[in-house]
Amino acid sequence: MRKGLSADLITRVLGGGPKYTLAELEEKYPPRNLPEGAFVTRFSPSPTGYMHIGGLYMSLIDYKLAKQTDGVFMLRIEDTDTKREVKDAAKIIVDSMKRFGFEYNNDEVYGPYYQSQRKDVYRSVAADLLARGLAYPCFLTAEDMEKIRENQKNAGFATGIYGEFARDRDISEEDIIRHLDAGEVPSIRLYSTGNPDNRIFCKDAVRGSIGFPENNEDIVLIKSNDGLPTYHFAHLCDDHFMRTTHVVRGEEWLPSFPLHTQMFRMMGWTPPLYIHTATIDKIDPETGKQRKLSKRHDPEANVAFFLADGWPTEAIIDYLGNIAASGYEEAKVKGQVKSFWDYELRPKKIPMSGVLFDNRKLEWWAKEYIATLPVDELVKRVRDWADEYDPQWAARIGDNPEYLKNILAIERDNPKRIRKDFITWKQTLQEVSYFWDDLFLSNKEYEFNKDLLSAFLSTFDICDDKDTWWAKIVAIAADKGVKNGDVAMNLRVVLTGRTNTPDLYSIMQVMGTDKVVNRIKDVING
RNA sequence: GGUCCCAUCGUCUAGCGGUUAGGACGUCAGAUUCUCAUUCUGAAAACACGGGUUCGAUUCCCGUUGGGACUGCCA
Numbered sequence: 001m002r003k004g005l006s007a008d009l010i011t012r013v014l015g016g017g018p019k020y021t022l023a024e025l026e027e028k029y030p031p032r033n034l035p036e037g038a039f040v041t042r043f044s045p046s047p048t049g050y051m052h053i054g055g056l057y058m059s060l061i062d063y064k065l066a067k068q069t070d071g072v073f074m075l076r077i078e079d080t081d082t083k084r085e086v087k088d089a090a091k092i093i094v095d096s097m098k099r100f101g102f103e104y105n106n107d108e109v110y111g112p113y114y115q116s117q118r119k120d121v122y123r124s125v126a127a128d129l130l131a132r133g134l135a136y137p138c139f140l141t142a143e144d145m146e147k148i149r150e151n152q153k154n155a156g157f158a159t160g161i162y163g164e165f166a167r168d169r170d171i172s173e174e175d176i177i178r179h180l181d182a183g184e185v186p187s188i189r190l191y192s193t194g195n196p197d198n199r200i201f202c203k204d205a206v207r208g209s210i211g212f213p214e215n216n217e218d219i220v221l222i223k224s225n226d227g228l229p230t231y232h233f234a235h236l237c238d239d240h241f242m243r244t245t246h247v248v249r250g251e252e253w254l255p256s257f258p259l260h261t262q263m264f265r266m267m268g269w270t271p272p273l274y275i276h277t278a279t280i281d282k283i284d285p286e287t288g289k290q291r292k293l294s295k296r297h298d299p300e301a302n303v304a305f306f307l308a309d310g311w312p313t314e315a316i317i318d319y320l321g322n323i324a325a326s327g328y329e330e331a332k333v334k335g336q337v338k339s340f341w342d343y344e345l346r347p348k349k350i351p352m353s354g355v356l357f358d359n360r361k362l363e364w365w366a367k368e369y370i371a372t373l374p375v376d377e378l379v380k381r382v383r384d385w386a387d388e389y390d391p392q393w394a395a396r397i398g399d400n401p402e403y404l405k406n407i408l409a410i411e412r413d414n415p416k417r418i419r420k421d422f423i424t425w426k427q428t429l430q431e432v433s434y435f436w437d438d439l440f441l442s443n444k445e446y447e448f449n450k451d452l453l454s455a456f457l458s459t460f461d462i463c464d465d466k467d468t469w470w471a472k473i474v475a476i477a478a479d480k481g482v483k484n485g486d487v488a489m490n491l492r493v494v495l496t497g498r499t500n501t502p503d504l505y506s507i508m509q510v511m512g513t514d515k516v517v518n519r520i521k522d523v524i525n526g
Numbered sequence: 527g528g529u530c531c532c533a534u535c536g537u538c539u540a541g542c543g544g545u546u547a548g549g550a551c552g553u554c555a556g557a558u559u560c561u562c563a564u565u566c567u568g569a570a571a572a573c574a575c576g577g578g579u580u581c582g583a584u585u586c587c588c589g590u591u592g593g594g595a596c597u598g599c600c601a
Contacts, residue, residue: 046601081600142599149598158528159597187599196529204531212530223599231601254530255596278532279594290593322550326539329550351539353532354594361538361551371564411564419563473560488560500562 002133002170002191009173010130012180013137013188015227018127019120029110029241038071040245043097043104044238046078047089049295051096051303053357054250054280057320061277062248063102064321064345074242075104077114080228090114096303100313110242115234122229125237125267126188126222134266135221137186138168139179162192162217169218188222194262202257205246205275205347212258219259232256236263244272246347251276275347280323281354293357310385310425314339315366322365324350367420370428375409378428382408385425393429396436403510407432410506419502434496435511442522443497450524452480452490457520462513466505494523 011017020028032040043059045051066073075097077090097104106113129135138161140148145161152159168175169191179186194200194214201209221233229237239247254276264271279292282300293301306316321340322329328343337343370378382404386393397404408428411419422428433439455476464472473491477484492501495516501507508516 044601048601078601084600138599140599145599156527189599207531210530213528220599225599228599230599234601250595250601251531252595252601257530276531281594292594323538326550329538330540333550356537358537358551364551414564417564421563470560483560485560492561498561502561502563504560 001193002136004131004133005136005173005176007131009176010127013130013176013186014123014127014222015185016123018124020124022125022128025121025124025241029243032072032243034072035070037069038245039065039069040072040074040243041066041248042074042076042239042242042244043102043248044076044078045093046081046084047086047093048081048084049086049089051092052295053293053301053303053306053320055093056096056100056303056316057280057323058248058250058277059097059102060100060317060320061275061324061345061350063104064324064340065246065248065347067341068344071245072107073102073104074106074110074244075113076238076242078231078234079114079116080223080226080231080234082116082226082228092304099307100317115238116228118234118238119227121237121241122222122233123227126229126233129190129221129266130188134191135188136168136171136191136218137176137179138166138189138218138220139171139184139186140167160217161189161219166218185224187220187224189218189220190263192216192218192262194258200258200261202261203271203273204254204257205273206350206352207276210254210257215259215262217259232259232263235260236267236269239272240264240267240269246275247272248275248277251278251352273347275350276352277324278351279354280357282357290354290356292354308389310382310389310427311362312366312369312381312424315362315369318365318369319362321345323355326351363423366423370422371418371420375405375412378408378412378422379405382425382428386429390426390429403435404432406510407435410510411502421502434498437515440519441497442519443493446493446499448494448523449482449486449490452476452482452487453494453520453524455480456487456491457517457524460513460516462508462516469505469508491520495519 005013007017032038034040041062043055043062045055045059063073065071075094077093079085079090112118126135130137140161144167148161148165149159151157152165163169166189168186168189176186192215194216196213196216198214199211200214201211203209219232220230222229235247238244257274257276261271281290282293282298283289284291295301299305307313317340318328318332321343325340325343325345326349328337328340331337331343332339373381379401383394383397383401386397411417421431434441456473459472459476473487474484477487480487488504489499492504493499495504495507495511
């Protein structure tokens with residue numbers, strides 16, 4: 001154990017004195033007044049790029065856990081890595097939360113919620129550690145550490161600043177002053193008293209108690225370059241003073257679990273309950289191996305891509321939600337719950353092994369979801385999408401909104417038998433594009449029976465009711481000696497260019513006489 | 527190399543010592559339909575391997591193998 005630093009030295013070492021004592025912080029950030037069993041969670045992304053599907057998954061769990069217990073869900077931006085920070089990334093995250101309806105409650109009392117604005121908190125806690133001899137200023141340079149790492153590798157030792165390799169671990173006040181006088185700025189390191197020969201047990205809500213060798217690394221608490229905390233130290237300070245009860249984070253944090261447990265004990269604070277989630281993976285097309293969906297290599301991991309493609313956010317929530325709570329799907333199909341928000345998410349049931357992202361299943365959720373939408377709502381959602389992502393479609397719809405509504409209303413009257421052709425807003429429009437002459441692609445492959453088409457044309461009357469219309473088709477089939485379906489298929493392909501469409505009668509009604517007649521004539525004549 | 531996590535149909539999973547190992551997506555087949563949609567019916571499809579413990583292991587323990595994560599003044 002080292003001797004604590006004097007107040008004067010602490011101020012110099014930190015580049016400023018502590019603003020608060022620990023007791024003052026406790027008072028400033030009092031325990032929350034919440035009902036028994038309420039979860040306080042937080043989504044804490046670092047603004048280093050776009051919103052990732054894995055981040056969305058974690059924030060869904062965070063939000064759901066807080067919501068179902070009448071707790072609090074916070075959004076905390078971990079912008080402590082000034083080098084990797086990407087402009088507007090925080091805005092994208094905030095926007096995503098809004099779009100998916102994850103309402104966070106960033107109560108002012110516990111803020112600010114940007115870590116870069118919480119230096120006072122970190123510095124105050126660091127000062128306490130320094131005063132107690134549980135942390136020390138370290139003047140090792142990047143080159144020094146590189147050299148140490150090299151030597152460790154060559155000698156077969158574990159890399160890192162620990163024990164005898166931690167040069168400044170027991171640095172004297174005189175030496176500190178000497179470095180300071182030379183204009184050097186130290187980082188603040190943890191004075192670790194952990195011994196790898198001992199085991200420390202860490203509690204995970206899903207995996208239970210996990211044993212690790214104790215941590216003996218003097219990890220950096222405060223970085224020298226910007227005075228900001230590392231993840232570890234920020235986690236300790238923020239989740240304590242924000243009174244987080246449950247920390248949902250990726251399993252990549254498992255290795256630093258003993259460190260975090262050690263730090264909480266050192267402070268005499270009760271650690272939150274941890275939920276280390278599994279990653280959402282894909283099969284790497286090059287190696288053929290399963291790996292985490294990555295920001296750098298997988299554009300499909302970008303939530304913005306799902307939005308631009310017009311996936312209903314509800315379907316994405318359903319899909320992700322079912323991964324987190326596997327019983328949800330069955331409850332939903334059986335009608336026991338209306339949405340994911342009605343289904344209880346149990347922390348213990350959150351999966352702990354990596355999950356392959358399954359686009360087919362997402363498609364299924366999306367089809368099911370869109371099929372539940374009333375026409376007006378469907379039209380609205382499609383239009384909203386077009387307004388934001390596809391100006392051409394937006395203009396086209398804007399010219400005649402009723403037309404789109406009539407198209408999308410086809411075969412939507414019987415709620416039990418709604419076609420499930422629509423997957424995304426974008427694909428919905430593509431699916432019905434044949435209703436517009438300039439988008440209509442006549443089918444060049446299909447061998448039309450012009451005889452049948454002529455016969456239909458001569459009897460066609462848009463005013464016919466459905467029975468009359470069908471009777472005419474049956475009559476033509478009988479007359480020409482073909483099946484009813486043959487006549488129908490010829491009509492289907494001639495009008496839509498496709499072999500699979502909704503009800504033909506409805507299509508003709510929506511298209512109107514001119515389109516129907518012209519398209520048939522084009523084939524007969526051409 | 528070290529530490530840690532994980533292991534049931536192709537995929538997501540139910541299972542918490544005795545089950546014909548269940549469901550969902552997907553796949554395939556059949557029925558209905560004007561259609562390759564919908565709806566309905568049915569089928570194929572899994573406990574990684576080896577040791578224990580036990581009357582009995584998918585289930586508990588150990589090992590092996592396989593997959594994953596970490597090993598930064600990044601999170």
